[in-house]
Amino acid sequence: MAEKLQFELVSPERLLLNEPVEMVVVPGTEGDFGVLPGHAPMISTVRPGVIDMHDDGQVRQRIFVAGGFAEVTFERCTVLADEAAPLAELDRTGVETELKGLRDKLAEADSDGQRTAIAARIAVAEAKLAALA
Amino acid sequence: MPSLKSFRVRIASVKSTQKITAAMKMVAAAKFRRAQEQAVAARPYAERMARMLGSLAGAVSGDDGPRLLVGTGSDKVHLVVVATSDRGLCGAFNSTIVRGARQLIRQLLSEGKTVKILCVGRKGRDQFRRDYGGRIVETIEEVGRRRLSFADARRVADRILALFEAGEFDVCTLYYNRFKSAITQIVTRQQLVPFPVEGVAAGADGEAKAIYEFEPDEAEILADLLPRNLAVQVYRALLENSASEQGARMTAMDNATRNAGDMIKKLTLQYNRQRQASITKELIEIISGAEAI
Numbered sequence: 001m002a003e004k005l006q007f008e009l010v011s012p013e014r015l016l017l018n019e020p021v022e023m024v025v026v027p028g029t030e031g032d033f034g035v036l037p038g039h040a041p042m043i044s045t046v047r048p049g050v051i052d053m054h055d056d057g058q059v060r061q062r063i064f065v066a067g068g069f070a071e072v073t074f075e076r077c078t079v080l081a082d083e084a085a086p087l088a089e090l091d092r093t094g095v096e097t098e099l100k101g102l103r104d105k106l107a108e109a110d111s112d113g114q115r116t117a118i119a120a121r122i123a124v125a126e127a128k129l130a131a132l133a
Numbered sequence: 134m135p136s137l138k139s140f141r142v143r144i145a146s147v148k149s150t151q152k153i154t155a156a157m158k159m160v161a162a163a164k165f166r167r168a169q170e171q172a173v174a175a176r177p178y179a180e181r182m183a184r185m186l187g188s189l190a191g192a193v194s195g196d197d198g199p200r201l202l203v204g205t206g207s208d209k210v211h212l213v214v215v216a217t218s219d220r221g222l223c224g225a226f227n228s229t230i231v232r233g234a235r236q237l238i239r240q241l242l243s244e245g246k247t248v249k250i251l252c253v254g255r256k257g258r259d260q261f262r263r264d265y266g267g268r269i270v271e272t273i274e275e276v277g278r279r280r281l282s283f284a285d286a287r288r289v290a291d292r293i294l295a296l297f298e299a300g301e302f303d304v305c306t307l308y309y310n311r312f313k314s315a316i317t318q319i320v321t322r323q324q325l326v327p328f329p330v331e332g333v334a335a336g337a338d339g340e341a342k343a344i345y346e347f348e349p350d351e352a353e354i355l356a357d358l359l360p361r362n363l364a365v366q367v368y369r370a371l372l373e374n375s376a377s378e379q380g381a382r383m384t385a386m387d388n389a390t391r392n393a394g395d396m397i398k399k400l401t402l403q404y405n406r407q408r409q410a411s412i413t414k415e416l417i418e419i420i421s422g423a424e425a426i
Contacts, residue, residue, distance in 0.1 A: 010181060012283040012368060014174035030348050043185060044348035045357055069358060071185050071345075078181055082361075113295065 003037040006076040007053065009063065011084055017063075023054040024077055026070050035077045042072045046079060048127035050087060062087040064131055066124045083124075092132050099125040137411070140404040144397060151393035157222065158386035165315065165379035171281065172312070172372040179369050182362055188345055189355050190330040199352070201359040204327035205303045210247045212270075212302035213238060214293065214325070216309040216370055217257030218378045219274060224385035226310065226318065226378055227256040233320040234308040238265065249302055253289055253371070270296070281375055286368030293367075294360055297326055309370040315380035323370065325363055 004020035025034045027049030046068045053061045066083040102125060106118045190202060215234045217227045234257075238248050250265060252258040252272040261269055271292065277285045296302060305326035310318040347354055 008177075008181075010178045012175060012178045012286075012365060013171070015177040028348055033348075040346060041344065042346040042348060043189065043354060045354055069185060069354070071181065080178060080181055080185070 005035060005037045005039075008076065008078045009051070009065075009084060010078065010080050011082070016081075016084055021053045021055055021060070022057075025052040025054070026077070026079060027051065027065075028070065035072050038074055039072050039077070041074065044070050044072075046070050046081070048124045050131045051079065062131075064090060064128060066127075087131060090128055090132055092129075095125055095128045095132070099129065135407075137404065137408060140400060140407065144400045144404065147393050147396050147400065151390055151397070154386045154389040154393060158383055158390060161223075161379045161382040161386060165376065165383055167280075168372065168376040168379050169312075172369075172376050175369060175372055179365050182358075182365050186328075186330055186358060186362055189347075189351055189358065199356055199359055200327070201297070201363070202327055202330065202355065205300075207303050208246070210249065210302045210304075211241050212249045212251060212293070212296065212305040212326075214251045214253065214289075214305060214307045215257040215261070216307065216374050217252070217254035217260075218374070219255045219276075219278070221256060222385065223378055223382035224388075226381035226385075227254075227260065229318070229320050230308055230310055231257055231260045233322065235265075237306065237308075237322065238268075251293065251296075270301070276371065277375065281368075281371055283364070283368055286371055287364045289371070290360070290364035290367045293325065294363065302326075307367070307370055309374045310377035310381075312373045312376040312380065316384050318377040318381060321370075321373075323366065325366060328359065328362065328366075 004022060005024065007017065007019060007021045007024050008015070009017040023034055023036050025032055026044070027047050028044040029047045030044070032049075033044070046065060048067050049065065051063045051065055052059050053063070064085050064087050065079065065081040068079060068081040070080075071078045099122065102118055102122045106115065106122065109115045109118055213234055215230060217230050221227070234250075238250070241248050248265075248268055250261055250269045252261065252269055253276055255272070255274050258269060258272045258274075273289055273292065276289065293305060297305070303326075304324070307323045307325050309321055309323075311321040313319055
């Protein structure tokens with residue numbers, strides 16, 4: 001396919017990626033969605049999960065994002081991610097220990113605000129683990 | 134007349150001060166460059182966030198929108214967030230911010246509003262403690278001491294949000310120094326809550342006018358987006374602030390180095406003059422002594 005889609009991945013600290021791809025699959029809160037060139041404009045929230053970048057009918061790169069927002073227009077797909085890392089750079093044991101630490105913290109937390117904050121981080125860590133599996 | 138030795142001591146002390154200020158200038162210059170790069174790198178996210186917010190806010194109708202966007206319907210209690218530095222020796226950097234904030238506080242108080250202050254940075258707190266000490270609700274220090282990260286900004290934003298949710302204030306205004314150049318910083322006042330959205334009209338290009346589909350729906354996305362937007366705004370302000378701070382320190386230290394140079398020149402002149410005078414005096418004593426014989 002000659003036509004390409006401009007895919008942008010932005011974190012609050014910097015622009016991480018800005019390159020043309022054939023298709024991206026974004027983990028939306030209401031289910032994964034694939035974006036091809038000419039997609040109808042849409043805004044969606046993103047759950048913690050993996051973004052797949054497709055080129056020549058194959059997955060070229062997989063990137064983990066810890067939630068955020070996606071904006072799709074006819075020729076572009078922009079993902080505003082809270083935190084992003086290529087899947088290959090995630091380290092399984094590191095995530096596991098993090099998850100364990102967070103669960104301990106959750107048991108100790110004494111206010112509702114703290115609990116929801118930690119629960120959100122646990123969800124991110126669990127999604128990381130699921131992505132690695 | 135001060136002795137020759139006291140001159141030598143003073144010159145030596147001014148020289149070592151000059152060395153310190155020159156070194157501080159170099160450090161500030163290096164940090165300044167880093168802060169500037171960071172500010173530039175953070176721009177894309179803020180821009181896209183603003184674009185998204187613009188198209189969303191247009192879709193959500195008037196009064197029943199989220200409170201972060203439309204406000205609490207009252208403007209009795211104001212929270213003034215004053216972002217300053219933790220360190221001094223940066224010229225009038227902190228004083229100008231505090232002066233700007235003080236003006237607003239005075240105006241609000243004369244209108245009969247309640248004012249609360251949230252200080253980010255130690256220097257602001259020190260200046261407010263004297264007259265508005267009782268109004269400071271909280272001070273957040275050591276923000277981004279090494280390198281300002283988004284997590285730091287989020288910590289500040291979370292505090293603001295917690296206060297808002299507890300119903301502690303109705304309107305929130307942020308004061309910081311916008312960076313223009315190393316010599317000029319502009320005190321900037323930005324309203325955070327309720328957040329003024331430029332609206333759909335801002336998207337002049339055809340793309341922004343496109344009608345979006347929303348998933349899940351506008352209200353839910355907005356509820357997620359607004360707190361994050363607050364963090365982004367705070368982050369941007371803090372980045373601007375740190376670039377301004379380093380810029381201000383650079384100029385201040387440059388001035389100090391130059392002043393020390395002038396002082397050394399003046400002191401050396403006086404020292405030489407005095408040395409000459411004492412030699413002349415000794416000669417006169419010897420000659421007149423010889424003549425007396």
